[in-house]
Amino acid sequence: MSTQTKPKFTPVPTAVNYPEMEERVQQMWEEQQIFEKTLSERADGPRYVFFEGPPTANGRPGIHHVLARAFKDMFPRYKIMQGYYVKRKGGWDTHGLPVEIEVEKQLGLSGKEQIEEFGVEEFNRRCRASAMEYIKEWEQLTDRMGFWVDKEEAYVTFKPDYVESLWWILKQFADKGLLYQGHKVVPYCPRCGTPLSSHELSLGYKEGTVDPSVYVKFKIKDRDNEYLLAWTTTPWTLPGNVALAVGPKVEYAKVRDVSGAIFYLATARLEAALKPGYEVLEKLSARDLVGLHYEPLYTFFPV
Structure with a gap:
């Protein structure tokens, strides 16, 4: 008959509270400085550079941000496990239309002219304050989901040191002949008077908007x-x-309208394009119009 005493295990609770378990793990990480140790113990390892694509803190974080930040955490964490030194630099995006539009709503303004009447300097000050309004909520989400990133030395895009760094980088590009002036078609917001980034498009750019047709006269x-x-x-x-x-194969007409101006257009479009009272002076073929020169609407390109 064996006299050995069977080991006693700590009783396992029948009900598990996962949020409490997560909080205990998070507390252990903080008390034992686990994130900091991933840096100190890998200080001599090969470098793996990670800069977070910064969120904008003028709006509360939502559940959809968890997935994006989980992906951002996945790769640096894996590289740390491989022995790399990964200094995870956090950041805050404080520029762009989301911040400005939010402040416009708060102040009851709409458009560039009203902003200038209100005062650009004061408007910019309000934008800087709004850009960091929900930073605590963002930091809480970051910690709660286990996203390891350096929040203490995070870069902030409206701070002078960041702005000056970008100007310095642009100067390096210019000195090396890597900058050029050109033309590019980009989405544009007529209300805001500015091009739109891909991120701003994702906030609700209406690609299905019906574009109005227009009649244009070329002198x-x-x-x-x-x-x-x-x-x-x-x-x-x-x-x-x-x-x-x-x-x-289209028939054209030379027409004098009620104002006295003379227009050349397709005969089939006379009633749709002109006010009643016009006078048809001559019927023309397409060949009669070929070779005419007109003044350009704009002077970007020669016509």
Whole structure:
């Protein structure tokens, strides 16, 4: 008969409170400085650089931010396990339309002119304050989900040291001939008067908005008060216009409208484009219009 005493195990509770377990683990991490030790114990290891794509702290974090931050934590954590030194630099994005639009709502303003009347300096001050409004909530989410990142020395994009660093970087690019001036078509907000970033587009840019069609008159060179009348559903392309097209089987007309101006347009569009009272002076073919020169709407390109 054995006289050995069976080991006694700590009783396991029948009900598990996962949030409490997570809080205990988080407390242990903080008390034993686990995150800091991942840096100190890997100080001599190969470098793996990680800069967090910074969130904007002028809005409360939501559950959808957990997934994105989990991905951001995954790769640095894996590299630490491989022996790399990963200095995880946190940051806060304090620029952009989300901050400015939020402050506009708070102040009851709408658009550039009202902001200038209110005062740009004071508006910028309000934006800086708003940009960091929910930083505590963001830090709490960061800790609660186990996202390891250096919050104490986080970069803030509106601070002078960050702005000056970017100017310094741009100067290095310029000195090496890596900057150029060019043209690029980008999404644009007419209300805000600014191009939109891909992040700002994701906040609700309406790609399905119906674009209005417009009639545009192009003044014929060396002719007094005579115009080619064109119709387009893409008015945003007009700054780059360099030519007009005519249909080989379309009948055109030379018309004097009620104002006395003379227009050239398709006969089938007379009633739709002109007010009643116009006078048809001549019927024309497409060949009659080929070779006419008109003054450009804009002077970006020669016509």
